[in-house]
Amino acid sequence: MLNLVQLSSLLLTIIMRPISAAQHSSVVSLLNEGYSQRQIQAKTGLGKGTVGRISKEVEGNKKNHPGGRPSKLSACDKTMMCLRSSWMEKTPNLTDVRSVEPY
Secondary structure, eight states: OOOHHHHHHHHHHHHSOOOOHHHHHHHHHHHHHTOOHHHHHHHHOOOHHHHHHHHHHHHOSOOOOOOSOOOSSOHHHHHHHHHHHHHHHHOSSGGGGGGSOOO
């Protein structure tokens, strides 16, 4: 009788058929030509996971886009905020303003 690990290993070997070198090279050439993974999947008949795995091999460590909203503050605004915060640390209240020398 098979245990759970042996059964899952058996299922993976049945499900994940190895692809031929010709299929692998055709996927690589289509990627280099600029086709999307979905287009390659439709042309070759391979699964999206297989095409994605080959794409990851070809492209390597591609940097992800950081996403999110772009900053509304310019570099100048950020600098001014830093200067103001450092000035406020030196003068925590208005009575101390007269004692601090200007820059």
